[in-house]
Amino acid sequence: MTQIDDEMTAAIEYSATTPVREAQRMRGEFLTRWRKRSSQLSPRGAGPCHVDLLDEMLRDLGIRGADALLHHLRTGCPMSGVVGYEEIYSPGPPGEPEITEEELLRRQPDVLARSTQAIRAESPANKEAIWSSVRKELEAGFVVELRNPPANAVYLRRFMVRQVKSDEPVPRVKERACDDGRMALINKAVRMATPVKLDTADVYAEVARRVAHRATTRDPGAAFKSMGLDHKEAYRQLRARNDRLCRCVVAEDPSTGRVRFFRMERLSFGEAAAVVHYNAFAKVLARVVRRGLKLPLCQYYDDFASPCPAGDDTALTDVLELLQGILHTSFNEDKTEGVGVAISAPRREGLVHMLKGVLARDSLSPGEAASLAGKLGFATSALFGRVGRVPLQPVFRRSNASTTFAGFKLGGDLEEALGWWVRTLAEDEQCFRRTVPLNPIQPGEGTRYVLLTDACLFGLGAMMATITDGDVVAIEYFSHPVPQEGAGLQIHHLEFVAVTVAFALWFRDKDDFTVSVWVDNDVVLGSLVQGRTRARELRAAVHLFWERLARSRGDAWFERVPGADNIADLPSRLLHAWAGIPIRGVLPKWREVDQRVVDAAIAEVL
Numbered sequence: 276m277t278q279i280d281d282e283m284t285a286a287i288e289y290s291a292t293t294p295v296r297e298a299q300r301m302r303g304e305f306l307t308r309w310r311k312r313s314s315q316l317s318p319r320g321a322g323p324c325h326v327d328l329l330d331e332m333l334r335d336l337g338i339r340g341a342d343a344l345l346h347h348l349r350t351g352c353p354m355s356g357v358v359g360y361e362e363i364y365s366p367g368p369p370g371e372p373e374i375t376e377e378e379l380l381r382r383q384p385d386v387l388a389r390s391t392q393a394i395r396a397e398s399p400a401n402k403e404a405i406w407s408s409v410r411k412e413l414e415a416g417f418v419v420e421l422r423n424p425p426a427n428a429v430y431l432r433r434f435m436v437r438q439v440k441s442d443e444p445v446p447r448v449k450e451r452a453c454d455d456g457r458m459a460l461i462n463k464a465v466r467m468a469t470p471v472k473l474d475t476a477d478v479y480a481e482v483a484r485r486v487a488h489r490a491t492t493r494d495p496g497a498a499f500k501s502m503g504l505d506h507k508e509a510y511r512q513l514r515a516r517n518d519r520l521c522r523c524v525v526a527e528d529p530s531t532g533r534v535r536f537f538r539m540e541r542l543s544f545g546e547a548a549a550v551v552h553y554n555a556f557a558k559v560l561a562r563v564v565r566r567g568l569k570l571p572l573c574q575y576y577d578d579f580a581s582p583c584p585a586g587d588d589t590a591l592t593d594v595l596e597l598l599q600g601i602l603h604t605s606f607n608e609d610k611t612e613g614v615g616v617a618i619s620a621p622r623r624e625g626l627v628h629m630l631k632g633v634l635a636r637d638s639l640s641p642g643e644a645a646s647l648a649g650k651l652g653f654a655t656s657a658l659f660g661r662v663g664r665v666p667l668q669p670v671f672r673r674s675n676a677s678t679t680f681a682g683f684k685l686g687g688d689l690e691e692a693l694g695w696w697v698r699t700l701a702e703d704e705q706c707f708r709r710t711v712p713l714n715p716i717q718p719g720e721g722t723r724y725v726l727l728t729d730a731c732l733f734g735l736g737a738m739m740a741t742i743t744d745g746d747v748v749a750i751e752y753f754s755h756p757v758p759q760e761g762a763g764l765q766i767h768h769l770e771f772v773a774v775t776v777a778f779a780l781w782f783r784d785k786d787d788f789t790v791s792v793w794v795d796n797d798v799v800l801g802s803l804v805q806g807r808t809r810a811r812e813l814r815a816a817v818h819l820f821w822e823r824l825a826r827s828r829g830d831a832w833f834e835r836v837p838g839a840d841n842i843a844d845l846p847s848r849l850l851h852a853w854a855g856i857p858i859r860g861v862l863p864k865w866r867e868v869d870q871r872v873v874d875a876a877i878a879e880v881l
Contacts, residue, residue: 279485282562283565283571284485286566286569286571286572287486288489289569290570290581290584291485291487291489291497292489292490295587298569298587299587299589299593301569302569302590302593305567305568306596309332309597312328312331313325313601316331318603322349323512323556324512324604325601325602326349328602329345329559329563329602332567333559338563340362340363341362343362344555344556344559351515352542352548352552353515353516353519353548354515354520354522355372355379355464355519355520356372356465357371357372357465357466358465358467358551359467359468359551361468363559365469365472366468366469367467367469367470369468373464373466374463374464376519376520379429379461379463379520380426380427383429386429386430386460387430389458390430390431390455390459394432394525394527394534401434402529403529404450405433405452405526406526408433408435409433409537417539418524418539418540419540420535420536420538421536421537421538424521424523425521427519427521428522428523429461429520429522429523430523431455431461431522431524431525431539431546432454432458432459433452433524433526434452434453435451435453436452436453452544454539454545454546456543461520461522461547461548462546462547465547465548467547467548471550471551471555474573478573479573482582487499487582488834490584498585499584500582500583501580501581501583502590503578504578504580504591504607505577505578505579505607506604510541510542510553511542512541512553513552514542515539515540515541515549517538517539517540522543522546523537523538523539524536524539524543553576553577554574554576557574557579560602561573561574563597563602564579564581564594564597567597568594570583570593579594579606623700623701626696629650630693630696630697630700631697633647634685634690634694634697637685637690638683638684639673639685641673641674641683642674644671644673644674647670647674648670648671669688669692670689672689673689695822722741722743722788723741723742723790723791724741724742724781724788724789725739725790725791725793726738726791727793727841727843728773728792729770729773729841729846730770730847731766731769731847732766733757733849734756734849735754735757735769735776735873736752736754736755736845736846736847737752737773737776737777737780738751738752738842739751739752749864751863751864752843752846752863752865753865754849754865755849756849758870758877760877760878764877766796767796768813770795770798770799771799771802771817773847774794774803774820775816775820775876776873778823780866782827788827789829790831791831792832792833792834793833793835795835795836797835800834800835802817803817803820803831803833804833
């Protein structure tokens with residue numbers, strides 16, 4: 276289960292339960308007070324925001340532990356040595372950089388020679404793109420040209436990274452300038468003392484789920500939207516220190532063929548230290564919004580997103596007023612309806628190649644497993660939205676292995692999991708584009724489904740309602756005896772069989788559907804929500820269930836219903852008399868189940 280801290284939980288509670296007008300009034304009073312204070316306190320220096328005001332705001336809101344970050348915002352961020360923010364992130368394992376600053380500088384003549392050779396080898400089109408990016412940064416003051424680089428120069432070869440934005444309606448290619456921290460060796464001269472923890476798509480989806488669940492418990496008609504913001508020139512907003520090391524971007528002027536040097540004044544895309552500095556700053560901004568405006572804002576690098584009530588038309592402008600108008604940071608407004616997650620074909624091919632290599636050598640170390648878990652974790656979000664922990668658990672277990680055993684052999688569970696990924700990553704590309712919905716059970720336009728399932732030792736049952744534009748238009752149910760083959764199964768096996776049969780009955784031929792599923796068995800609920808289970812005998816069935824759901828691109832939202840309130844209890848007891856009573860004005864209709872469907876579902880859990 277995705278972990279949500281107390282601060283985010285408090286923001287979720289306030290956002291989900293406070294009337295919109297009251298929340299807007301509270302935010303207005305907060306903004307008025309700090310707008311006045313901003314006019315009284317003049318900014319000092321050229322930090323990425325009004326640092327002195329941010330300092331006061333953090334203390335006023337009770338957010339402690341940002342002193343080191345505030346110091347770096349004022350004086351510049353160190354790009355070598357041991358770098359981290361233990362007050363903001365959890366500390367990682369102790370250690371020192373791979374090389375010292377002295378060794379880094381000693382090897383720069385060789386770095387410059389190799390960088391110059393690589394720059395000369397670029398195509399004319401790439402040289403033009405690189406030079407254009409340097410000129411833009413020169414005009415913006417992000418770089419300063421140097422006629423003669425100093426003795427402490429570290430040479431950063433610039434190159435262009437082309438990213439295909441395949442998650443957009445019309446795929447496009449985005450070019451981004453990258454400075455090669457690896458070739459410069461500066462990434463070897465830094466050690467991250469605090470690994471960065473981001474609010475991934477799973478975190479955002481869990482926040483949205485809790486907001487929706489909390490609000491709809493109080494008001495079944497509650498509806499939500501998502502707001503999003505994009506931090507403008509993210510890394511370039513923070514200044515870097517150039518006293519001990521002078522980081523120089525190396526680029527060729529296409530008009531003269533001459534290699535020129537530019538001191539980089541800001542954080543650079545391609546340097547390891549930039550990741551922790553920028554994300555610590557972005558996380559603190561998100562925390563200010565959570566505490567000050569009481570909105571559950573999530574942060575993923577330079578992207579910020581939060582669910583909010585559909586009727587709250589000032590939430591986005593209030594966040595922009597705080598971060599941009601009062602604290603003087605720069606944002607691009609980007610309104611969204613959900614969080615889009617996609618994994619491109621080249622990335623899938625790379626993962627398949629990596630996985631096949633691991634399977635071929637029959638070995639996976641904990642370090643390799645940790646890296647692989649991160650890549651597959653993103654793929655699960657693209658496949659399943661807010662859930663999708665399908666065979667990731669064996670990979671996580673290996674990444675946390677503390678004992679050394681011969682060659683780190685794979686073993687049954689891990690080998691099975693990696694094989695599943697090789698097969699699944701070969702699926703159609705459309706399976707790997709997913710928008711995480713805020714609340715698929717909220718009233719609104721279009722067709723949605725509500726499914727309740729149940730089982731007992733002698734019967735299976737389920738009831739499904741079809742809801743169109745907020746109105747119940749049809750109710751169907753099935754009631755079927757447990758066949759002889761299932762007589763020895765435990766109740767959680769049968770409960771899972773009921774869900775499998777219901778999906779085969781009603782959703783086998785549907786695409787892009789949205790359904791909320793209510794069950795009263797905790798083992799089954801846990802396996803459906805997490806996409807994995809400790810019940811070994813259910814594991815294959817759970818994997819197969821999620822595999823089918825990915826192919827259909829359906830959105831399934833799982834909740835627990837108390838046993839006494841589960842109306843599917845009646846058909847699971849093979850009772851039919853109740854079906855003559857209308858539910859919300861609609862008479863339930865019996866749906867016949869093919870015995871072969873039940874037999875196949877039972878075979879999957881045997």
